[in-house]
Amino acid sequence: MQTFRNLSTPAIVIRRERMGESHKGLVLLTADLGLVHAAAYGAWKMHSALRTGSEPFAHSLARLYHDPVKNTYKVTDLEVRESFEGLRTDLGRIEAASLWAEVVLKSIAAGETTGGLYRLLLACLRALEAGGADRAPYATAQFLWRFLDLAGYRPDASACERCGRAFGEAEGAAWLAAPGGIACGACAGGAGLPLSAGARRYLEATRDLDLAASLAISLDPSSLAGLGKALQHAIRGVLETDLASLRSLGQR
Numbered sequence: 001m002q003t004f005r006n007l008s009t010p011a012i013v014i015r016r017e018r019m020g021e022s023h024k025g026l027v028l029l030t031a032d033l034g035l036v037h038a039a040a041y042g043a044w045k046m047h048s049a050l051r052t053g054s055e056p057f058a059h060s061l062a063r064l065y066h067d068p069v070k071n072t073y074k075v076t077d078l079e080v081r082e083s084f085e086g087l088r089t090d091l092g093r094i095e096a097a098s099l100w101a102e103v104v105l106k107s108i109a110a111g112e113t114t115g116g117l118y119r120l121l122l123a124c125l126r127a128l129e130a131g132g133a134d135r136a137p138y139a140t141a142q143f144l145w146r147f148l149d150l151a152g153y154r155p156d157a158s159a160c161e162r163c164g165r166a167f168g169e170a171e172g173a174a175w176l177a178a179p180g181g182i183a184c185g186a187c188a189g190g191a192g193l194p195l196s197a198g199a200r201r202y203l204e205a206t207r208d209l210d211l212a213a214s215l216a217i218s219l220d221p222s223s224l225a226g227l228g229k230a231l232q233h234a235i236r237g238v239l240e241t242d243l244a245s246l247r248s249l250g251q252r
């Protein structure tokens with residue numbers, strides 16, 4: 001169906017692999033075309049004009065050539081808007097961005113949400129770049145919580161999914177099996193992943209806040225850890241697959 005051989009779209013590098021001696025095979029999350037696999041010839045060479053823009057998480061205006069016969073894409077230019085160098089300065093932020101990239105890669109079936117996914121990933125990368133390493137778990141929580149919304153699986157954190165009762169201010173809850181809803185203790189009967197009252201209120205409060213306002217909110221460490229586990233559990237359920245990045249996060 002693609003009739004334009006040369007096209008340009010804003011894009012974020014989701015994955016970068018070595019291709020031969022000096023080329024890069026890229027997976028780009030584009031604003032307009034969803035995920036695109038594209039070859040960046042010579043991009044591994046020191047003086048290549050494609051070098052910076054083809055590194056992981058770089059955000060560029062990508063110019064692509066589409067070969068309609070082979071249905072392949074070649075990168076002809078990457079006009080770098082943000083290289084997100086700061087992300088690469090500490091392990092916590094590298095791991096967070098890598099997890100998000102993996103979620104994006106594995107969720108590609110969600111075709112109609114790719115524009116939203118591109119905007120979400122870009123906003124979260126900007127927040128991760130601007131915030132310190134200690135804010136990375138919050139950026140991940142917000143990425144995953146908002147991803148669940150894009151995917152159509154965000155549960156209601158204000159009332160029990162089973163009995164419909166609104167949660168009390170100081171009431172914790174349980175996130176039921178994948179992808180699942182959020183239930184009160186009585187309805188959950190010990191099943192699901194526990195959410196502290198703080199974590200549940202955090203989800204409820206940040207549902208309608210913009211990302212920057214959401215990221216200004218902090219949780220106590222055990223609520224944050226429990227929230228992270230519950231979100232990971234829910235994401236695994238939605239993607240119906242395990243995530244290597246989540247496994248490594250879970251061990252920390």
Ligand SMILES: [Zn+2]
Nearest residue numbers: 160163184187
């Ligand atoms: Zn209930």
